[in-house]
Amino acid sequence: MNTKLQNKIAITIIKAIAIMVVIILAFLIGRILLQGLPHISWHFLTSPSRAFTAGGGIGPQLFNSLYLLLLTLIISFPISLGAGIYLSEYAPKNGITTVIRMAIEVLSSLPSVVVGLFGFLLFVVQFKLGYSILSGAIALTFFNLPLLTRNIEESINSVSNLQREAGLALGMSKWRTVNKIILPEALPGIVTGIVLSAGRVFGEAAALIYTAGQSATNVNFSNWNPFSSTSPLNLMRPAETLAVHIWKINSEGIMPDATAVSAGASAVLIIAVLVFNLMARFLGNYLYKKMTSAETK
Amino acid sequence: MMDKIKEKIQNNSRETRQELRGRILTYCAIGLILIVVISIFLFVALKGIATFTQDKASLKTFFTGTNWNPGILGSDGKPLVGALPMIAGSFGVTILAAIIATPFAIGTALYMTEIAGKKGRNVLQSVIELLVGIPSVVYGFIGLTVVVPFVRDHFGGSGYGILAGSFILFVMILPTVTSMTVDALKAVPKHYKSASLALGATQWQTIYKVLLKAAIPGILTAIIFGMARAFGEALAVQMVIGNASLLPTSLLTPASTLTSVLTMGIGNTVMGTTANNALWSLALILLLMSLIFNILVRWIVKKGRM
Amino acid sequence: MSIEQYDLTKNYIRPLDADKHELAIETKDLQVFYGENHAFHDGNLKFERYKITSLIGASGCGKSTYLRSLNRMNDGIGRVTGQIMYRGLDINTKKINVYEVRKHIGMVFQRPNPFSKSIRENIIFALKEDGQKNKKKLDEIVEKSLRSAALWDEVKDDLDKSALALSGGQQQRLCIARAIAMAPDILLMDEPCSALDPISTLKIEETMIELKKNYTIIIVTHNMQQASRVSDYTAFFHLGHVIEFDKTRKVFTNPKIQATDDYVSGNFG
Numbered sequence: 001m002n003t004k005l006q007n008k009i010a011i012t013i014i015k016a017i018a019i020m021v022v023i024i025l026a027f028l029i030g031r032i033l034l035q036g037l038p039h040i041s042w043h044f045l046t047s048p049s050r051a052f053t054a055g056g057g058i059g060p061q062l063f064n065s066l067y068l069l070l071l072t073l074i075i076s077f078p079i080s081l082g083a084g085i086y087l088s089e090y091a092p093k094n095g096i097t098t099v100i101r102m103a104i105e106v107l108s109s110l111p112s113v114v115v116g117l118f119g120f121l122l123f124v125v126q127f128k129l130g131y132s133i134l135s136g137a138i139a140l141t142f143f144n145l146p147l148l149t150r151n152i153e154e155s156i157n158s159v160s161n162l163q164r165e166a167g168l169a170l171g172m173s174k175w176r177t178v179n180k181i182i183l184p185e186a187l188p189g190i191v192t193g194i195v196l197s198a199g200r201v202f203g204e205a206a207a208l209i210y211t212a213g214q215s216a217t218n219v220n221f222s223n224w225n226p227f228s229s230t231s232p233l234n235l236m237r238p239a240e241t242l243a244v245h246i247w248k249i250n251s252e253g254i255m256p257d258a259t260a261v262s263a264g265a266s267a268v269l270i271i272a273v274l275v276f277n278l279m280a281r282f283l284g285n286y287l288y289k290k291m292t293s294a295e296t297k
Numbered sequence: 298m299m300d301k302i303k304e305k306i307q308n309n310s311r312e313t314r315q316e317l318r319g320r321i322l323t324y325c326a327i328g329l330i331l332i333v334v335i336s337i338f339l340f341v342a343l344k345g346i347a348t349f350t351q352d353k354a355s356l357k358t359f360f361t362g363t364n365w366n367p368g369i370l371g372s373d374g375k376p377l378v379g380a381l382p383m384i385a386g387s388f389g390v391t392i393l394a395a396i397i398a399t400p401f402a403i404g405t406a407l408y409m410t411e412i413a414g415k416k417g418r419n420v421l422q423s424v425i426e427l428l429v430g431i432p433s434v435v436y437g438f439i440g441l442t443v444v445v446p447f448v449r450d451h452f453g454g455s456g457y458g459i460l461a462g463s464f465i466l467f468v469m470i471l472p473t474v475t476s477m478t479v480d481a482l483k484a485v486p487k488h489y490k491s492a493s494l495a496l497g498a499t500q501w502q503t504i505y506k507v508l509l510k511a512a513i514p515g516i517l518t519a520i521i522f523g524m525a526r527a528f529g530e531a532l533a534v535q536m537v538i539g540n541a542s543l544l545p546t547s548l549l550t551p552a553s554t555l556t557s558v559l560t561m562g563i564g565n566t567v568m569g570t571t572a573n574n575a576l577w578s579l580a581l582i583l584l585l586m587s588l589i590f591n592i593l594v595r596w597i598v599k600k601g602r603m
Numbered sequence: 604m605s606i607e608q609y610d611l612t613k614n615y616i617r618p619l620d621a622d623k624h625e626l627a628i629e630t631k632d633l634q635v636f637y638g639e640n641h642a643f644h645d646g647n648l649k650f651e652r653y654k655i656t657s658l659i660g661a662s663g664c665g666k667s668t669y670l671r672s673l674n675r676m677n678d679g680i681g682r683v684t685g686q687i688m689y690r691g692l693d694i695n696t697k698k699i700n701v702y703e704v705r706k707h708i709g710m711v712f713q714r715p716n717p718f719s720k721s722i723r724e725n726i727i728f729a730l731k732e733d734g735q736k737n738k739k740k741l742d743e744i745v746e747k748s749l750r751s752a753a754l755w756d757e758v759k760d761d762l763d764k765s766a767l768a769l770s771g772g773q774q775q776r777l778c779i780a781r782a783i784a785m786a787p788d789i790l791l792m793d794e795p796c797s798a799l800d801p802i803s804t805l806k807i808e809e810t811m812i813e814l815k816k817n818y819t820i821i822i823v824t825h826n827m828q829q830a831s832r833v834s835d836y837t838a839f840f841h842l843g844h845v846i847e848f849d850k851t852r853k854v855f856t857n858p859k860i861q862a863t864d865d866y867v868s869g870n871f872g
Contacts, residue, residue: 243434
């Protein structure tokens, strides 16, 4: 009887804990959305921020976040792809490979602020790129590389070895076999991984404060010449992102509506993350279904 | 005909060249990552050591001193680089967050693996994925608007401090620790459980005496991973900790962590000065701690296998 | 009876005289190691051109390991020592272009492994990679190889459908068609029928006998009826050794070695 009661209590506690975790999340999301959604308007999303007066928006920051995300993915995807292929296909089983894997693991667990500071030291100061989108994208690449590499390696490994052997036995090179046969099969996993990593990159701030900078310069959204200094596409301009903006106005913001702006911006960030999450699932499933279906292409 | 084949298999072909190109490309990619890792350590280490080699600060002061004012020379003519308040702050929030998160993570993981049906498991899986996805500045903002006032009203003080930081970090590391604990619990062989249940043990007895015991190395690894994440987290903590480089006397007084001082300070100091170098020394500690957490995890995994 | 009891050094390998029999491929002292594991010990076999040779033996006897070594599919998985003589060359050396070797020594695997592409694309994919661009020529090859694999009549109207829509037996015949589209010299088949139903198996066996006119076939099989039905020669493998090699009829009716006798009469395996 005693042990039965004990059992009942313990199970109840476990259930209560699980429910509390759900409540915590529901509270977080609910609070952010409830607080933030009322501030979101077309004007808020498109107009520039203001430093000292109320009524500023997050237009440039939103653009910067998306632009940086795009650049980061463009830089980090090919490198991760190469590294992922190396690890799954070419890495010999020896000490060097162990060291390489360890290095990637260490890189993935480095605090993002350290990665950001390194980017600051090397690119902003040493290479004199200054606070710029380019420096920011490179720092985010460092931050993104280990996760994307691991994801690509796992996706490649999950493809049946039979497919690999089929290609090789026909006299194809390993490189072509991987690129033309294995990678298309691994695509659902890779796409899911990229989209999830996009969510992480989109919300990252610590690595950007000292690389992409904390100011959103006035950009002219009608000037799309990437070499012009007022163009939004210019790689060398400092670019405060949405996440950095939230941090900044909360640490040193002096505009009267700082809380409202952060609430709105936080809601936008959360919605973006939710969208990335849903997109990852949807795209992954969609691609998977498309590939395994026996229907005509 | 005969000779043509013979010739072909002795000579290079399109495939040999493709293979060479592929190898070179992948080697370059992996090499680049290695270079990044090595340079991060090299650069941060070089900058971090300068405080002691160039500016002649003493290591002892750094680890035990409580006066952080690196721009100024102390009475012994050496810079005031007492980093103990930040070190204590970092460890404080990390350990406290881990202490709060562990029961929650284990409880949730047990619920997911042992109690919940498929539906409950899926719900919690989604919850965990969403918690991971919330950006740290958003946690910081919630910390400022919810946790700090909550701590102020219920515990006293200004609300800023180690307690508020720990609460935020607790939620931030919860998903990591939980999902790794789930993996650890799943790795326990099924027959352990069925044997225990067949002997008449209750579900809780089985969980407590068999399952958790067998999963200890995995759970420890999960906690350490969580701590590594908490130790390195910068902005969310910086926003709620109060940023006072004083040795924390209670959980409710403003304090600082290695990361918070770094994020605040780098922009306000000039490259190459003692004040700046001292900050890099803090970054070096962060780097080394991250390495130590890594080594610890490896060690536990190795031990768990034996 | 324990299968470890046989004297593994006692064997009978029928000598194939190079004057009387045109040889397609030959191995000399072939050994295979997977890490520490010595998976295959002594491969001294000769395979006659335009004949079917079966490799039989219990699971884990090394027959698949041996077969996969012949077109270097064990590269990067295990270490293969000894010589593989093909067209007067030892192809088990670093200098040899393995891709070209594999184009001339094709392989069909145990489980059907078509690419998740269309039926047509499955056949011409590797050919295009090999540099064959002529559309007309490719179409010809598709038809010819599907006919050779006895699949043409079943799929000729569905060439652009996904290969995954085919039944297991059809998929395997597609894989055979894919292998012969490369116009190889030798076709290695690793238990090609083990995952198939009896009717599909029969169809593949008919295909093999048809293919024999133009190809040398080496087939690993668990199915002794299959070995006796289709093959001209049979090699019996046991615990990583080749115990007996002879004309199929002789191996099945009058084996020289006790282990072979016990295996073919169903005492173990």
